[in-house]
Amino acid sequence: MENKVSMEIFNPINENLKKLESLFPEIVKDGQVDFEALKQELGQFEEVGKEKYELTWPGKTQAKQLANTDIVGRTLKYVPEDSKNPETTENLYIEGDNLEVLKLLRNSYYGKIKMIYIDPPYNTGNDFVYRDDYSVSAMENDKNEGNIDEEGNRLIKNQAGSGRFHSNWLNMMYPRLKLAKDILSDDGIIFISIANQEIDNLKKVCDEIFGSTNCLGIIDWESKTKCQNTKTAKYQLQNKQEYIFVYKKSSLRYEFALKLTEHRIYPEVDENGKRYRLEQIGEMSASGIRGRNTMIFSIDGVYPKEGNQWKYGIETIEKFRERGDLLIKNEKAYFRIREFDEEDKMEPFWSFISKEIGTAETAKAELKAIIGEHGFETVKPVALINKLIFHVCSNDKNSIILDFFSGSATTAHAVMQLNAEDGGNRKFIMVQLPEPCDEKSEAYKAGYKNICEIGKERIRRAGEKIKEEFKDKEGIENLDIGFKVFKVADTNIRWNNNSFKEAEDLYIKGLSKDALDFNPNFTDIDVVYEIMLRHRDFPLTSKIEKLSNIGERTYIFADAIVVCLEEKVTDKIVDGIAAIEPKPIKVIFRDSAFEDDISLKLNTMNRLDAQLKKHNQGKEQSYRVEFI
Structure with a gap:
């Protein structure tokens, strides 16, 4: 059975089933959930009753369903x-x-x-x-x-x-x-x-x-x-x-x-390379109930102003001295406040x-x-x-x-x-x-x-x-200030079988195969992007390259997926695809390119496989072929 490019972009139900199966492999059987087996795996637990704590409103069920449905067309x-x-x-x-x-x-x-x-x-x-x-x-x-x-x-x-x-x-x-x-x-x-x-x-x-x-x-x-x-x-x-x-x-x-707090980005560096800032040892009035003669003393020849006292006692000053953090500059006394550990510096x-x-x-x-x-x-x-x-x-x-x-x-x-x-x-x-x-x-x-x-x-x-x-910052020329614009639009590809007969009639009347496969006003790049959306982990900014040496309508995106939109697939095109380095992981052809000729399609796939083995020195090449 040949593989078709999926009309689905994302199936949430299948995705959720995969998550459930990864937790409890034995409860998913032939794609179906055995809820009795799930209950046994969960063991004894209290089930939610009819009355439960939750926010509900008219339309909530439909809103949930809307999130779990794929987008079509x-x-x-x-x-x-x-x-x-x-x-x-x-x-x-x-x-x-x-x-x-x-x-x-x-x-x-x-x-x-x-x-x-x-x-x-x-x-x-x-x-x-x-x-x-x-x-x-x-x-x-x-x-x-x-x-x-x-x-x-x-x-x-x-x-x-x-x-x-x-x-x-x-x-x-x-x-x-x-x-x-x-x-x-x-x-x-x-x-x-x-x-x-x-x-x-x-x-x-x-x-x-x-x-x-x-x-x-x-x-x-x-x-x-x-x-x-x-x-x-x-x-x-x-x-x-x-x-x-x-x-x-x-x-x-x-x-x-x-971020570092601004007041802790210390400007000075000591003899050991540690950062610090200086703070002057403060004074306060020596009068009133807080006045104490013991707070009036010399710090290496520096005294508080007349009528004032130091804010720190002599014991504290001596601790500054012992740590090497006591400094006298311009007849003023200072102590060093050192940079803390990194976590303490953060706001x-x-x-x-x-x-x-x-x-x-x-x-x-x-x-x-x-x-x-x-x-x-x-x-x-x-x-x-x-x-x-x-x-x-x-x-x-x-x-x-x-x-x-x-x-x-x-x-x-x-x-x-x-x-x-x-x-x-x-x-x-x-x-x-x-x-x-x-x-x-x-x-x-x-x-x-x-x-x-x-x-x-x-x-x-x-x-x-x-x-x-x-403009003066190094590397600013590499700043990405661009953007690609996309608009939501109707599909480019004729996925709907109901329109096949209409398209076939147009083709019989002498129009190109494009009328059979694609909707009006499409471009090849539009089709490539639409196919890209159906592949996991390929961002829309992935590089798309036209392989002009192979054909006028053959493309590759992310150096991984070949999209061949040629109306006829020749041996030259097949050989060209097989010679691509690095080897693509998938090749996509148009079904109409083979005009319902099963033998032609089979021979083309055999040639592609043989040529890939030839370029891979006889080793098996893992790849996939799909059709639109």
């Missing part, structure tokens, strides 16, 4: 004209519904993302709209007033008076967080910004998905310095802060990277971040300085996200950071900034729905038709600005 289409430095960059910007994007990325990035930061809608009654099957975030524009979206779906504003106000938000968040957990690495961390409206519900959902013991804390960020509505200030407490939930993926012990990752790092207002101004008028009200400061990335990704400077509610692309800006500061090579993946900007907004007047245009332009300008700021 959709792909990511490469947009080279919007990309920057596409030949060298390892960064991605993806336009589309983030639920679809997460499903499309799940196979390629399963367990590969070190850090996720998201700033989802806070459910204020104004900040997201929803359709029947999924919810999306939205800036205030004509569409969230109940108009029609680009696909003809009526959008409904999730207003606070709605009977399912909280349920709609939870149904939007739950499947996305489930998918986020799948692509986090075992030592990965997720940060989720939130405000008061849904903080309780988010905590319960995250405890359910990630586990309550994996909650590392909640950060309070001082996001405001002034009251937003002074008329209500006397009726209710005014919020100065927003929150950032911090969860790890697994039970692995996690250690944050920490903790505090659960409170003050306004000094930036507020929502300063972040809006920061963005405006880069791209002009933008219309964003909930921008985060670059320094805030930079700080989060530092604490998680300083020990892994090649890590991947994902933001699937990327908005104005602050996270991408922060990644590039930190890389410039410490020479890292961290990569970013930004995901954003291309929501239209209000035609009356300043952003629209400035030429930005949707949020994605703002995000992409911000990355372009911020990258150049960072390179200019660090």
Whole structure:
């Protein structure tokens, strides 16, 4: 039986079955779970009754199912004209519904993302709209007033008076967080910004998905310095802060990277190479109840000023002397404060971040300085996200950071900034729905038709600005400030058998075999990327090379998978593929290239096998052949 390229991208059920089988091999039999055997393996335990502690809401079951279903008939289409430095960059910007994007990325990035930061809608009654099957975030524009979206779906504003106000938000968040957990690495961390409206519900959902013991804390960020509505200030407490939930993926012990505290970076070095700083021995008034004659004495000829006494007694001074830390300079007495052990020099990752790092207002101004008028009200400061990335990704400077509610692309800006500061090579993946900007907004007047245009332009300008700021730093020319752009689109490949007859009729009428295999408006590169998404551990930034010496439509990605889209497979093409070094692990052909000629297909596969053995000096070559 020949192997077909799978229509599936990722099968969550099979993945979960594999995890269960790895723990209890004897309970999975012919792909089915023996639940009685599982109970026996678990031993005596108390089963959950009908009444149990959990958060539930209308639609939760469907939200769970949504997370556990694969995506069918959709792909990511490469947009080279919007990309920057596409030949060298390892960064991605993806336009589309983030639920679809997460499903499309799940196979390629399963367990590969070190850090996720998201700033989802806070459910204020104004900040997201929803359709029947999924919810999306939205800036205030004509569409969230109940108009029609680009696909003809009526959008409904999730207003606070709605009977399912909280349920709609939870149904939007739950499947996305489930998918986020799948692509986090075992030592990965997720940060989720939130405000008061849904903080309780988010905590319960995250405890359910990630586990309550994996909650590392909640950060309070001082996001405001002034009251937003002074008329209500006397009726209710005014919020100065927003929150950032911090969860790890697994039970692995996690250690944050920490910074040296500024006051302990000591400037002086002693004769043994140990760092220290000098502090003058202080004085205090000798009058009143604290006045003591025993605190007035000579320290190597230096006395306190008249009317004063030393803050330290003679015993303490002698201890300084014994340690070699007593110094007299310019007729003043000092003692050395020596650098402590490294752990004592570190500033903790505090659960409170003050306004000094930036507020929502300063972040809006920061963005405006880069791209002009933008219309964003909930921008985060670059320094805030930079700080989060530092604490998680300083020990892994090649890590991947994902933001699937990327908005104005602050996270991408922060990644590039930190890389410039410490020479890292961290990569970013930004995901954003291309929501239209209000035609009356300043952003629209400035030429930005949707949020994605703002995000992409911000990355372009911020990258150049960072390179200019660090132009004198060694190696800054290697800073990756590019990104490849992809958009969610319909599949390029005719997977559906129902359309086969239609395509076959077109082929018989004289059209090329492309009409039989592919949908209109496809490109070869689109097909290669779509196939790439179906392979584990091959990121979308993997190199794609056209093998022009073999054929005009033959490609290889990641130096591992050959995709032969030639309409006819000749001996020259087969011999060329067999001669590739290093040897590919898989070769993919078009079924139509063999025109239902079983003998031709068999002879071609035999020739490929023989040629591979020839180039491998007679040794067996492990590889796989599939067909589309």
